[in-house]
Amino acid sequence: MKGYAIPSKMPWHLTDDVYVPVNSNGEFHWVLAVVALKERCIKVYDSMFSNRSNRKLFSEIQKMATMLPKYLELSGFYEQNERTNWSVLKCYQGKNKSHPFEVSHVTGIAQQEISSLDCEIFVAAYAEYLSDGLQVPSCGINVDTLRLRYASRLWNYGIVKA
Template identity: 85%
Template sequence: MKGYAMPFGRPWHLTDDVYVPVNSDAEFHWVFAVVALKERCIKVYDSMSSNSSNRKLSSEIQKMATMLPKYLELSGFFAQNERTNWSILKCYQGKNKSRPFKVSHVTGIAKQESSSLDCGIFVYAYAEYLSDGLQVSSCGISADTLRLRYASLL
């Protein structure tokens, strides 16, 4: 189930990773976040990753990193042990369950051109790579090719 996007009708405790597109209120920019539940980490894939973009998005991601564990604790997520015994995972052992998730900005990934508005295409491409069990490449993502490909799928 690794890389399974948000499960409609599927319980959270049966999912390893949850995919979340995140929009910055301050800018017209999207990033891709992977909530790695078994690692207690939010991995951020940003196709721009400029300093101003990082500062604005960091506050959005940090809000999610703080609110998510509280929601999971209150919803009884950590009590569900049929697939994963959360208490024996190293990142959960002896720690307050409502402690914020660690945030990790993934580096070495393909980036969009600085003048483009292709962040949505890159978010989709990152999701596709990861859901297929692949690493996001450091180059070779062509927004024009992806637009054509995704349009043909529609």
């Protein structure tokens, strides 16, 4: 399975990537952190990457990179070898189980306009592209179209559920 956004619904050892929307201390900016388990890496998709002044957000991602291995160790993740033998993967060799994950900021992806507050739309779009096995485009994300599309999906879900 390529990715899964709700780890409580599926054991982590049965997926390759886990999508985590990250907000910095109640700020208005969100990013998508993709925990790439087989690469022992957290890939950060930031629609305002050029705005490196957000040290709080970087600090949150670093905390996740440090705490995640301990969580995986305590939950027995590394002992789950039915799908992947973690100890033979190159990125796990030579590192103890609590060694922090690498953090990689993905560049060359579509960015929002500086004056906009559309980061949540970009997080949803990034997750959609990645879960479909596609590369995130470098441009061409139309937030108005995405808002309409996501709103219609939610409306349809509500109708079907009712």
